[in-house]
Amino acid sequence: MPALTLIAALCFLLTTTHSYTPFSNETLSSLPRPDNKTFNIHTGTILAPLLHPRIPGTLGSKAVRQHITSFFATNLPTWNIEYQTSTSQIPIAGSPKTHFTNIIVSRDPPGIEPHNISRLTLAAHYDSLSDPELQGFIGAIDSAAPCAILMHLAQSIDAALSRKWDPASKGRNLNLNTTDPIGIQLIFFDGEETFAPTLLANDGLYGSRVLAAQWTVTAYPEFATYESRLDAITLFVLLDLLGSRNPTVPSFYPVTHGSYQHLADLERRLRELDLLNSDPDSDSASEADREEVQYPWFIDADLTAMDISRPIVQDDQVPFAALGVPVLHVIDVDPGTGAFPAVWHTMNDDGAHLDMSTVGDWGVLVTAFVGGCLGLEGYL
Numbered sequence: 518m519p520a521l522t523l524i525a526a527l528c529f530l531l532t533t534t535h536s537y538t539p540f541s542n543e544t545l546s547s548l549p550r551p552d553n554k555t556f557n558i559h560t561g562t563i564l565a566p567l568l569h570p571r572i573p574g575t576l577g578s579k580a581v582r583q584h585i586t587s588f589f590a591t592n593l594p595t596w597n598i599e600y601q602t603s604t605s606q607i608p609i610a611g612s613p614k615t616h617f618t619n620i621i622v623s624r625d626p627p628g629i630e631p632h633n634i635s636r637l638t639l640a641a642h643y644d645s646l647s648d649p650e651l652q653g654f655i656g657a658i659d660s661a662a663p664c665a666i667l668m669h670l671a672q673s674i675d676a677a678l679s680r681k682w683d684p685a686s687k688g689r690n691l692n693l694n695t696t697d698p699i700g701i702q703l704i705f706f707d708g709e710e711t712f713a714p715t716l717l718a719n720d721g722l723y724g725s726r727v728l729a730a731q732w733t734v735t736a737y738p739e740f741a742t743y744e745s746r747l748d749a750i751t752l753f754v755l756l757d758l759l760g761s762r763n764p765t766v767p768s769f770y771p772v773t774h775g776s777y778q779h780l781a782d783l784e785r786r787l788r789e790l791d792l793l794n795s796d797p798d799s800d801s802a803s804e805a806d807r808e809e810v811q812y813p814w815f816i817d818a819d820l821t822a823m824d825i826s827r828p829i830v831q832d833d834q835v836p837f838a839a840l841g842v843p844v845l846h847v848i849d850v851d852p853g854t855g856a857f858p859a860v861w862h863t864m865n866d867d868g869a870h871l872d873m874s875t876v877g878d879w880g881v882l883v884t885a886f887v888g889g890c891l892g893l894e895g896y897l
């Protein structure tokens with residue numbers, strides 16, 4: 518969907534802490550940006566193949582799945598690719614059972630048993646809305662662009678991970694923390710969108726509900742550091758509805774407000790360094806970008822965790838949050854009205870309506886954040 522719920526996130530006074538080492542100005546300035554070669558909406562090697570209808574169980578969905586997995590298999594062969602499939606009856610009279618396929622790609626530090634590794638987790642959904650009144654609906658912000666941003670992220674940090682984890686460099690490796698080894702996994706969810714025209718409890722979030730349940734019931738061995746693959750998630754960052762101009766991203770979960778503030782801090786620093794192209798002061802800002810610009814994007818940066826009380830948005834983070842996973846929901850929503858970007862669930866949510874400066878800025882921001890979480894300063 519996602520739809521606003523009236524349930525406010527429980528105000529925990531606890532916040533999770535995991536290590537975070539911010540990138541230097543120099544490293545921020547050197548981060549690769551999504552460019553015309555990768556993100557052109559017609560020819561970009563990463564983004565263009567995602568800008569097609571991707572309704573679960575259709576050939577369009579299969580083609581996009583193949584695009585994502587062949588991108589990793591071809592360009593990033595050290596990343597492990599997994600599929601998780603399930604079948605559900607969707608609430609549309611007379612429809613056959615529908616197959617859903619989540620894609621999980623991951624990269625772990627070497628020489629450590631998988632059940633002793635925690636994983637920074639980022640996710641976006643690759644399915645697109647099925648609505649008889651929106652034939653050919655693309656879902657560019659929902660969530661083709663967020664999927665492309667995750668692929669850009671993986672490509673941008675891959676060589677740095679190799680340098681950090683290369684056994685040959687171990688002697689001079691000051692950042693490798695073997696007491697708390699952390700890897701990374703990216704989840705491309707299927708079946709986020711609902712099928713029925715009215716809200717039903719068991720419609721939507723098909724892929725995320727099944728994956729969260731499976732990762733909690735499949736226990737790790739007895740003496741493992743973590744109880745399950747779910748327990749091993751240090752932080753679950755969900756990207757959704759990103760790619761429109763002037764986003765507003767509230768902070769929903771007190772427990773991850775510290776991570777939210779790291780993102781907010783990166784936005785501020787990248788603007789100071791003129792590294793955000795959607796910024797009116799940036800050298801590369803277009804005429805249009807100089808007008809009507811609103812920031813910060815992270816509107817709750819000045820709040821403390823205790824003050825967070827935004828109504829949460831029903832999305833793929835919910836099944837994970839319900840099981841105690843610390844989640845950070847990065848979604849463009851007006852917290853006053855609950856409104857999503859204007860193109861949301863309309864035929865205008867296509868490649869032509871993406872704000873490419875904003876999409877590129879998201880690529881840089883997310884890469885900078887993940888680099889900080891994984892301690893990649895000095896390895897890029």
Ligand SMILES: *[C@@H]1O[C@H](CO)[C@@H](O)[C@H](O)[C@H]1NC(C)=O
Nearest residue numbers: 535536693694695696697698
């Ligand atoms: C390694 O991680 C553990 C657990 O997060 C932390 O207590 C410890 O201080 C870290 N060590 C170094 C050298 O960063």
Ligand SMILES: *[C@@H]1O[C@H](CO)[C@@H](O)[C@H](O)[C@H]1NC(C)=O
Nearest residue numbers: 630632633738739740741742
């Ligand atoms: C890793 O897991 C094994 C169980 O397979 C356990 O015996 C071992 O102590 C763990 N290692 C660390 C460093 O926690």
Ligand SMILES: *[C@@H]1O[C@H](CO)[C@@H](O)[C@H](O)[C@H]1NC(C)=O
Nearest residue numbers: 541542543786788789790791
């Ligand atoms: C990083 O850049 C900001 C903005 O230009 C500047 O204020 C700050 O002093 C710089 N920090 C360092 C360590 O150079």
